[in-house]
Amino acid sequence: MAKPYDLRRYPGFFAITLLCLVILYAPLVVVAVYSFNDSPSITIWEGFSLRWYVDVFTGPESGKFKDAAWNSFIIAITAATTATIIATLAATAVLRAGKFRLRTVSIGLISLPLMVPEIVTAVATLIFFNAIAFERGVMTILLAHIAFCIPFAYMPISARMQGIEATYEQAAMDLYATKRQAFRRILLPLMMPGIVSGFILAFIISLDDFIITNFVKGAGVETLPTAIFGAVKQGIKPNIMAISTLLLAVSIVMVALSWFIGRRDPAEER
Amino acid sequence: MPQDTDIAIDVQGAVKRYGTFTALKTISLSIRDNEFFTLLGPSGCGKTTLLRMIAGFEDVTEGAIYLYGDEIDALPPYKRPVNTVFQNYALFPHMNVLDNVGFGLEMLGQSKSETRARAGEALEMVQLSQFAARKPSQLSGGQQQRVALARALAPRPKVLLLDEPLSALDLKLRKAMQVELKHLQLETGITFIFVTHDQEEALTMSDRIAVMSSGELQQLGNAREIYEQPRNVFVADFIGDTNLMQVTVDAVADGRAECHLGGAHRLTCDAVGGIGAGAKVHMSLRPERLFLSADPVDANSLKGRVREMIYIGTDIATIVDLDGGPQFTVRSSNSSRGNARVFEPGTEVAINMEQGAARLLID
Ligand SMILES: Nc1ncnc2c1ncn2[C@@H]1O[C@H](COP(=O)(O)OP(=O)(O)OP(=O)(O)O)[C@@H](O)[C@H]1O
Ligand SMILES: [Mg+2]
Numbered sequence: 001m002a003k004p005y006d007l008r009r010y011p012g013f014f015a016i017t018l019l020c021l022v023i024l025y026a027p028l029v030v031v032a033v034y035s036f037n038d039s040p041s042i043t044i045w046e047g048f049s050l051r052w053y054v055d056v057f058t059g060p061e062s063g064k065f066k067d068a069a070w071n072s073f074i075i076a077i078t079a080a081t082t083a084t085i086i087a088t089l090a091a092t093a094v095l096r097a098g099k100f101r102l103r104t105v106s107i108g109l110i111s112l113p114l115m116v117p118e119i120v121t122a123v124a125t126l127i128f129f130n131a132i133a134f135e136r137g138v139m140t141i142l143l144a145h146i147a148f149c150i151p152f153a154y155m156p157i158s159a160r161m162q163g164i165e166a167t168y169e170q171a172a173m174d175l176y177a178t179k180r181q182a183f184r185r186i187l188l189p190l191m192m193p194g195i196v197s198g199f200i201l202a203f204i205i206s207l208d209d210f211i212i213t214n215f216v217k218g219a220g221v222e223t224l225p226t227a228i229f230g231a232v233k234q235g236i237k238p239n240i241m242a243i244s245t246l247l248l249a250v251s252i253v254m255v256a257l258s259w260f261i262g263r264r265d266p267a268e269e270r
Numbered sequence: 271m272p273q274d275t276d277i278a279i280d281v282q283g284a285v286k287r288y289g290t291f292t293a294l295k296t297i298s299l300s301i302r303d304n305e306f307f308t309l310l311g312p313s314g315c316g317k318t319t320l321l322r323m324i325a326g327f328e329d330v331t332e333g334a335i336y337l338y339g340d341e342i343d344a345l346p347p348y349k350r351p352v353n354t355v356f357q358n359y360a361l362f363p364h365m366n367v368l369d370n371v372g373f374g375l376e377m378l379g380q381s382k383s384e385t386r387a388r389a390g391e392a393l394e395m396v397q398l399s400q401f402a403a404r405k406p407s408q409l410s411g412g413q414q415q416r417v418a419l420a421r422a423l424a425p426r427p428k429v430l431l432l433d434e435p436l437s438a439l440d441l442k443l444r445k446a447m448q449v450e451l452k453h454l455q456l457e458t459g460i461t462f463i464f465v466t467h468d469q470e471e472a473l474t475m476s477d478r479i480a481v482m483s484s485g486e487l488q489q490l491g492n493a494r495e496i497y498e499q500p501r502n503v504f505v506a507d508f509i510g511d512t513n514l515m516q517v518t519v520d521a522v523a524d525g526r527a528e529c530h531l532g533g534a535h536r537l538t539c540d541a542v543g544g545i546g547a548g549a550k551v552h553m554s555l556r557p558e559r560l561f562l563s564a565d566p567v568d569a570n571s572l573k574g575r576v577r578e579m580i581y582i583g584t585d586i587a588t589i590v591d592l593d594g595g596p597q598f599t600v601r602s603s604n605s606s607r608g609n610a611r612v613f614e615p616g617t618e619v620a621i622n623m624e625q626g627a628a629r630l631l632i633d
Contacts, residue, residue, distance in 0.1 A: 170327055171360040173347040175374035175425065185373075189364045 028248060035241035042236055052242040061231060065243060068227035072207055075142050075223065080202035083149035084157070087198055088191070090150070091158040092183070096166070114151045121148060122215040129216060136218035144216045145206045152205050153198035160194025161187075193261050200258035204251050275338055278303045278429050278461040279324060283333035286319050286485075293319045295485045296333070301429075301463060302478075303338075306455050308464045310472040311482035312508065317465045318357075320482075321431050324463065325354050337428060348377070353422035354431040358438075359414045361406035367417050368393065368402040374425035392424035393417075395454065412443045419454070429461045436471070448475055469509050473497060481505050503631045506554040513555040515596040519630075521547050527630060529553060533594020537570045539628035552631045557601035559627035562588060562613055566620040570628075573620055574598065576613045588613060590621055 007013065034042060038049030056065060087110075094107055113121065125144045134140060164187065172182035188195075210225040217226060224247060231240055279301040286294040294316045301307045309317045322328040324335060326347035335343040342350050353374065361370050372389035380388070393399050396416035406414055415435060422430055432451075436444045452475055455462045466472050472479050473493040481488040481496060481504075489501045500506035507514055517529040520536070527541040531553075545551055566573065574590040577597070583604065590598045598621055613619050 165358075165360070167356055167358060167360040168362060170347070171354070171356055171362070172373070172377075174325060174327075174352075174354045175421070176348045176377035177373070178346075178348055181377060186362055 031241050032245045032248065035238060035245040037238055037241075040238065042238055042241065052238040053246075055239045056242050056246070059239060061239065064222070064227055064231075065224070068222040068224045071138060071141075071222065072224040075138065075145055076203045076206040078142055079145035079149050079206045080153070080199050082146045083153045083202045084195060084199040086146075087150050087153035087157050087202075088195055090154060091161050092187075095158060095161050096169075096187070110154050111151050113148055118148075118211045122212040125212060126215045136216060137221055138218075140216040140218065141213055141221070141223065144212050145209065148209070148212060149202035149206050153202040156197035156201060157191065157194045160191050160197075164190050196261045197258045200254045200261075204254050208247065208251070276303050277301070277336070278305065278338060279463065280336040280339075281320070281324075281333070282336070284320070284323060284330050284335060285332035286316070286323060286328060287331045293485055294323075297482075297485075297487050298333075299480055299487060299490060301461060304459050304461055306452065306462045306464065306475060306477045308466060308472045308476035308479045309482060310466060310469060310479050310508075311488075312467055314484075315482045316485045317467075317482060318433055321354070321433050321463065321465055324429070325352055325431055326350050351425075351428045352431060353425060353427035353429075354433065355415075355418050355422045355435045357433045357435065359406075359418040361414055361417055361421070363406055365405075366402065367398065367404050367406065367409070370406065370417060371421045371424050373421065378425055389420075389424055392420040395423065395457075396420045396450075411438055412447070415439065415447065416450075419451075423454070423458060423460070426458075427460060429463060430455075432462060432464045434465050434467070436466075437468075444471075451475065473509070481508065483508070500554065500629070500631065503552045503554075503633050506552075506629070506631055511557055511599065511601075513557060513560075513596070513598050515553055515555075516550060517553045517630075519545055519547055519549045519551065529628075529630070531572070531592065531595045533592060535572050535592050535595040537572065537623070537628060539630060540626065542630045542632070544632060545630055552633065554629050554631055555598070555623065555627055557587065557599045558585075558603075559624045560598065560600045561602060561622050561624075562590070562600055562619045563622055564619065567622045571620040571622045572598075573618065576615050576617050576619055578615055579612065586612065588619075590619060592621075 034045070035052055036048050036050065037045055038051060039046035056062060090106070090110055094103060094110075125140075125147070129136060129140050168186050168190065169182045172186045173179065177185060208225055209223075210229060213223050214226050214229070217223070222230065224243070228240060228243060231237070277300045281297055281299050281301075284294060284297045285292065297316075297320060309320060311317055319328060323330055323343070326342070326345060326349075330343045333343075334341055337350065337352065342352075362373065365373070368386070368389050371392050372385040375385040375388055390399065390402070393402055396419055398413060398416055398420065401409060401413065401417075406417065409417065415438075418435070435451075436447050439447060448471060451462070451464075464472075464475065473496070476493060478490065478492050479496050480490045483504050489496055489505045491499075496505065497509055500509060503514065506512050515531060517531055520528045520530050522528075522541045522545075525541050526538045527545065528536060528538045530536055539553070563571075572592060572595075574592040574595075576588055577591050578589040580587040580589070581604075582601075585601045586604050588600045588602070590600060592598065600621060
């Protein structure tokens with residue numbers, strides 16, 4: 001039964017909700033639907049077919065896409081792992097090391113990249129690599145991805161950690177656990193859902209980054225987003241829709257995974 | 271440096287400051303081996319702070335703490351053979367009950383089989399063996415409390431610290447746990463340091479009680495001493511109900527002080543060193559040490575008029591107004607054998623006191 005102050009009772013609630021959902025998801029739905037279109041045209045529906053998915057894996061551009069996908073995957077896994085480790089340590093320092101000088105500054109510095117326009121970060125990173133004469137390639141992409149993934153990994157990890165009372169670790173130390181043991185046996189398991197969410201978020205962010213990657217990648221090195229962009233410049237073919245839909249599917253699976261893990265409370269596990 | 275092995279915990283001149291705020295002002299007290307010792311005081315008086323200093327979670331600003339003669343105040347918590355039952359239990363939510371209870375033993379390097387066996391024993395001690403495989407979230411508050419107790423007792427600490435462990439339980443469970451705690455303490459022979467702000471709990475459970483207020487030790491003694499010979503106004507007021515009033519000492523002679531209560535009301539009581547004629551001091555009279563009668567029984571009887579009668583169940587409290595003087599509460603046992611003569615509101619009565627009922631207090 002809806003309560004008197006229930007949001008759902010406000011006039012226009014459903015209309016506005018519907019509008020937002022349509023604006024957000026209609027393009028995605030169109031792309032997903034037309035990726036199954038049995039036609040070289042991207043606007044005229046000619047029946048269901050998987051030919052563009054076959055084309056992605058076996059067509060003339062498949063080699064390019066495979067290389068790019070492989071790069072994207074390796075970079076995303078490595079960047080997300082590294083960023084998650086750094087973010088976990090940062091959260092531990094900020095939330096568990098008591099008060100130290102520059103603590104507030106540290107928190108600000110960790111989350112600042114979220115607010116800096118990506119193009120600025122991209123240009124700055126490029127200039128930086130040029131300045132130190134670092135040859136552009138997979139390595140530059142990886143380093144840049146690690147850097148901008150840290151704040152994304154940090155958010156869910158620190159949110160989770162904030163919810164864990166310090167008395168658990170104190171109880172562990174009271175029961176003869178050293179600081180290190182208390183961290184490993186108590187804090188880390190309790191933080192795990194946050195760490196997994198942080199990792200998945202960082203993974204997705206890295207996987208679909210375009211702007212920074214495009215700036216710092218070397219000639220001939222492509223990730224999936226830059227490869228797609230390159231292909232689109234030669235005209236949109238339905239195979240782009242197929243590959244985009246695949247990428248979307250990966251993201252949805254990861255987000256769903258993160259949601260389920262984040263929701264799972266270790267206290268409820270059996 | 272103390273070497274007395276009869277002393278479990280010796281706190282010597284311990285001071286705790288947070289920045290400019292002094293939470294504990296030079297506390298010195300000795301807790302005996304095998305004792306049920308209680309820290310009692312109102313909220314914010316520093317009980318938890320003192321306990322955390324003994325456990326090792328707060329450092330000592332000044333002074334020292336000894337455990338059976340060894341100075342421990344510089345040791346980290348995991349090197350102190352002292353365990354704590356936390357107020358919110360702090361059971362590890364991701365471990366089952368048996369693993370929670372075995373955690374301390376495991377950290378001490380006991381073998382897996384030894385850990386399981388001794389954790390099992392500890393669980394048996396609190397009658398929770400059948401819950402060994404459950405997660406803490408699947409237990410009731412009282413059961414969680416007993417797991418916390420078993421977890422702290424399993425490594426056989428030299429001293430067990432309990433910070434208001436019963437405050438989250440309902441009255442009935444609380445009473446049952448009080449008995450169980452006392453029983454466990456006798457059974458294990460471990461020194462218990464128990465924190466509470468419930469004076470009744472302190473009186474019924476403790477071998478000795480330290481009454482604290484605003485970071486200072488007010489009085490240390492057993493229940494009877496604290497209740498019957500409060501050292502100052504704070505203790506008299508905090509422990510039990512009392513009639514506390516300001517009096518003027520008219521004269522002191524032969525170890526007796528004649529006191530003026532206001533109006534035409536006077537009574538004599540035992541004199542106290544340091545309180546001479548002319549002093550304005552407080553007097554405490556316990557309501558149950560007073561009794562009512564229609565006519566005065568001796569020279570110390572006070573005359574008044576009944577204002578109200580309150581039926582408490584075990585007792586009857588009668589509130590009596592003294593003309594031009596203070597108001598008194600008199601408590602009598604609600605039994606036909608007792609001295610419970612019932613006086614209706616409005617009747618004139620005499621308040622009489624047992625020997626030593628009136629006590630003068632230094633502030
Ligand atoms: N970390 C801290 N920083 C500053 N002041 C503190 C800190 N911890 C405690 N205090 C202060 O020290 C005093 C004693 O606190 P403590 O927790 O020992 O009280 P308590 O007697 O246990 O009270 P309660 O019965 O409410 O638990 C309080 O006034 C409290 O505000
Ligand atoms: Mg406290």
